[in-house]
Amino acid sequence: MIKLTNENTENAVKRCKQLKPKVRFIADRTFAVESANNGNVYNVRFDVKDGEKLGQCECRASERGLICYHIVAAATANIYRQTVKLQAAMTAAPYFKPNRPKAEMIGRIRVN
Numbered sequence: 001m002i003k004l005t006n007e008n009t010e011n012a013v014k015r016c017k018q019l020k021p022k023v024r025f026i027a028d029r030t031f032a033v034e035s036a037n038n039g040n041v042y043n044v045r046f047d048v049k050d051g052e053k054l055g056q057c058e059c060r061a062s063e064r065g066l067i068c069y070h071i072v073a074a075a076t077a078n079i080y081r082q083t084v085k086l087q088a089a090m091t092a093a094p095y096f097k098p099n100r101p102k103a104e105m106i107g108r109i110r111v112n
């Protein structure tokens with residue numbers, strides 16, 4: 001898995017905004033992202049180890065250790081999903097206030 005930082009995701013964020021790939025939720029922290037170029041579908045997985053955010057895609061770029069736009073697209077969907085889950089939890093238990101929401105996978109990505 002590749003460590004996700006603001007620096008190494010910058011180009012992939014730009015590509016993702018241009019291409020707007022389709023993302024489908026598969027399982028917790030796992031998403032399928034459709035390639036904007038050839039219709040291939042790549043599975044993207046996320047993990048957190050020692051406070052570091054990690055991501056992995058099945059495409060060639062990711063195999064070479066690069067952050068691809070599939071990872072960014074899936075991260076955006078993951079942030080949205082975690083935010084919705086958190087809001088549901090807070091509605092169910094109004095006194096539950098976590099110190100730091102899990103939702104901040106990558107601070108610079110905005111879900112419109």
Ligand SMILES: [Zn+2]
Nearest residue numbers: 057059068070
């Ligand atoms: Zn990829």
